[in-house]
Amino acid sequence: MKFDRITVVHIAMLKLSKLSLCLLAGVLLTGLNIVFAAKNLNAADPKKVDADFKFQGEYAGSLNGQYDVGGQVIALGGGKFKMVLFPGGLPGAGYDGEEKREYMGTRDGDTVNFEGGTTSKSISDGKLTFEMDGQSFSIDRVIRKSSTEGAKPPKGAIVLFNGKSAKAFKPGKMTEDGLLMEGANSVEKFQSHKLHLEFRLPYEPTRRGQGRANSGCYLQARYEVQVLDSFGLAGKHNECGGIYTIKDPDVNMCYPPLQWQTYDIDFTAAKFDSEGKKTANAKITVRHNGVLIHEDVELPKRTTASPLAEGSSPGFLHLQDHSNPVRYRNIWVVKK
Numbered sequence: 001m002k003f004d005r006i007t008v009v010h011i012a013m014l015k016l017s018k019l020s021l022c023l024l025a026g027v028l029l030t031g032l033n034i035v036f037a038a039k040n041l042n043a044a045d046p047k048k049v050d051a052d053f054k055f056q057g058e059y060a061g062s063l064n065g066q067y068d069v070g071g072q073v074i075a076l077g078g079g080k081f082k083m084v085l086f087p088g089g090l091p092g093a094g095y096d097g098e099e100k101r102e103y104m105g106t107r108d109g110d111t112v113n114f115e116g117g118t119t120s121k122s123i124s125d126g127k128l129t130f131e132m133d134g135q136s137f138s139i140d141r142v143i144r145k146s147s148t149e150g151a152k153p154p155k156g157a158i159v160l161f162n163g164k165s166a167k168a169f170k171p172g173k174m175t176e177d178g179l180l181m182e183g184a185n186s187v188e189k190f191q192s193h194k195l196h197l198e199f200r201l202p203y204e205p206t207r208r209g210q211g212r213a214n215s216g217c218y219l220q221a222r223y224e225v226q227v228l229d230s231f232g233l234a235g236k237h238n239e240c241g242g243i244y245t246i247k248d249p250d251v252n253m254c255y256p257p258l259q260w261q262t263y264d265i266d267f268t269a270a271k272f273d274s275e276g277k278k279t280a281n282a283k284i285t286v287r288h289n290g291v292l293i294h295e296d297v298e299l300p301k302r303t304t305a306s307p308l309a310e311g312s313s314p315g316f317l318h319l320q321d322h323s324n325p326v327r328y329r330n331i332w333v334v335k336k
Helices: 004-039
Strands: 057-064 065-077 080-087 101-108 111-115 120-124 125-134 135-142 159-161 184-190 193-200 215-217 223-227 261-268 278-280 280-286 291-299 315-319 327-335
Touching: 057 125, 080 111, 101 120, 120 135, 184 327, 193 215, 215 261, 223 261, 223 280, 315 327
Parallel strands: none
Antiparallel strands: 057 065, 057 135, 065 080, 080 101, 101 111, 111 120, 120 125, 125 135, 159 327, 184 315, 193 261, 193 327, 215 223, 215 315, 261 280, 280 291
16 A cells, blocks of 8 residues: 555654653653652551651650659651650640750660760660769650540431441542541531541651641631641641641640541531621631640631632531541541
8 A cells, every 4th residue: 555745744643642642641650650659558557667666656754753754756767866855744744835855866776865965865675764973764655545535426426437438438448457548528518516536647757847647637628637747846737736827736736656646626617698708707626635725716717728618518528638648537527
């Protein structure tokens, strides 16, 4: 079969177009693979931690029976740590608000040694030890449990997730061990309500800032209470328990990674008149791990990056996917 010059050129252009599409698809797939690779699913598995994990966490006790102190030890990856010492005890459990102190440490085998200060500080065998002038005092590693962990839904509550099915969310995906994955929107929509949910942050020691165990609990898909690994940090609006872009939590109650935490939220929806003009701001009260961190706070606007604009219509519960494997369980709502 013979082809004229125009036909040959046309066929060549078609082949180039197909090649371009294939290359474009390859670029897109490569980009997607980069995104997927960034989500380290092993970080959500308590059985797949590194040698630093057993040192990170909370320590609390009394030094010589006279001085209560709390310590939060944050793993930074590669045997590096930061420790924050709280006079009076841990946040929400004795910390008196006085100046806290920070120290950097390095792991040497089964011991972590910290630099700075007038005392020698080290961790081994589950104890944080202080040494000075020949005297030694130790406090123990502790694992706190929220007072509302495992709270049962009261009569009349709407159970969104109990580990048996994710059908109350769309999309909604479960892990093999019965936990709800991040990136879920409730099918049912709500006005004023009370919410209980439990979440577990992944262990991601080499990540920093907003890249470390980031998710978010969006009431009505409009107002975010941040979910983030903020263990040992200052407690800002963009950290765990913060109302994003609006208010810092009164106390940073974030527990260490891979430890179950709770939010108990009382939400009152904004009010609008018949013409759609807002007549009253939404309000929110939040308890993080059983401790009050926001009380009757007005929300003058929707928070940044919320899926829905403010309005009179009900909205869904949105659990944000920010490329970190945050896990959820025991989620229920009581309408007001």
